[in-house]
Amino acid sequence: MNTHIRKTICSFRKSITSTEQKKMSYFLTKNIIKFFSFLDFKTIAIYFSVNGECNTKFLAKNLWKNKKKVFLPVLNPFLQKKLLFIRYLENTKFIKNKFSIPEPILKKDNVIKLEDLNIIILPVVAFNENGNRLGMGGGFYDYTLQRKKNLIIGIAYDFQLIKNFSIKKWDVSLPVVITPSKIFKF
Numbered sequence: 001m002n003t004h005i006r007k008t009i010c011s012f013r014k015s016i017t018s019t020e021q022k023k024m025s026y027f028l029t030k031n032i033i034k035f036f037s038f039l040d041f042k043t044i045a046i047y048f049s050v051n052g053e054c055n056t057k058f059l060a061k062n063l064w065k066n067k068k069k070v071f072l073p074v075l076n077p078f079l080q081k082k083l084l085f086i087r088y089l090e091n092t093k094f095i096k097n098k099f100s101i102p103e104p105i106l107k108k109d110n111v112i113k114l115e116d117l118n119i120i121i122l123p124v125v126a127f128n129e130n131g132n133r134l135g136m137g138g139g140f141y142d143y144t145l146q147r148k149k150n151l152i153i154g155i156a157y158d159f160q161l162i163k164n165f166s167i168k169k170w171d172v173s174l175p176v177v178i179t180p181s182k183i184f185k186f
C-alpha cells in the first residue's frame with residue numbers, strides 16, 4: 001500500500017508545471033516564514049529539493065538573508081542509513097549521491113552535531129491528520145532522528161495529506177506540517 005501511495009504522489013509531483021510549482025512554493029515559503037516569526041533559532045537543516053518536492057530555494061534565500069546557519073543532509077559514508085548535516089552557503093558546491101540528490105562535499109569541519117540543530121525541515125511524501133509521515137522509504141530520517149529532541153517540521157503540498165498509509169513504530173512523527181494553505185500543529 002505505501003509503495004503504491006509513494007509512486008502515485010511522486011509521479012503526480014513530477015508532473016506539476018514549473019509555474020504551478022513556483023506559485024505553491026511562494027505560498028508555502030510565506031507560511032514557513034510566518035511560523036518562524038514566533039521562533040528564536042540560529043541553525044536549521046533543510047533539504048535540496050528534487051523531482052517536484054516542495055521547493056526549498058526561496059526558503060534558503062530567506063534564511064541566509066536573516067543570518068541563519070543553514071544545513072543539508074548527506075548520506076553518512078560510514079554509518080548505513082544515517083544522515084549527516086553539512087553547512088549550506090550560497091557558494092556551496094554539490095555532488096550527486098546514489099539517489100541523484102545533490103549533496104555538499106563532505107568535510108568534517110562543516111558537519112554540525114545533531115543536537116546543535118535547532119530545527120530540521122523534513123521532506124514528506126505523505127502525511128496524515130495525526131502528523132505521521134511517509135517518506136521516500138529509505139528510513140534515513142527515521143534512523144537518524146530516533147530519540148532526538150530537535151524541532152522537526154514537515155513541509156508538503158496540500159494534496160499530500162492522505163488518510164490511509166500504514167504507520168510503523170519507528171516512523172518519526174511530525175509535530176508541525178506546513179503546506180501552502182495551512183500550518184498544521186499535531
Ligand SMILES: Nc1nc2c(c(=O)[nH]1)N(C=O)[C@@H](CNc1ccc(C(=O)N[C@@H](CCC(=O)O)C(=O)O)cc1)CN2
Binds near residue numbers: 048141
Ligand atoms: N531532497 C531530498 N533529500 C533527501 C531525502 C529526500 O526525501 N529528499 N531523503 C529522505 O529520506 C534522504 C534520501 N533518501 C532517499 C531514499 C530513497 C530514495 C529512492 O528510493 N529514490 C528512488 C527514486 C524515486 C523517484 O524517482 O521518485 C530511486 O533512487 O530509485 C531517494 C532518497 C536524504 N536526502
Ligand SMILES: Nc1ncnc2c1ncn2[C@@H]1O[C@H](COP(=O)(O)OP(=O)(O)OP(=O)(O)O)[C@@H](O)[C@H]1O
Binds near residue numbers: 138142143146170
Ligand atoms: N528504528 C528502526 N528500526 C528498524 N527498522 C527501521 C527503523 N527505522 C527505519 N527502519 C527501516 O527502514 C525502512 C524504511 O522505513 P520507512 O518506509 O518508514 O521510511 P521513510 O520514513 O518512508 O523514509 P525516509 O525517512 O528515507 O524518507 C523500513 O522498512 C525499515 O526496514
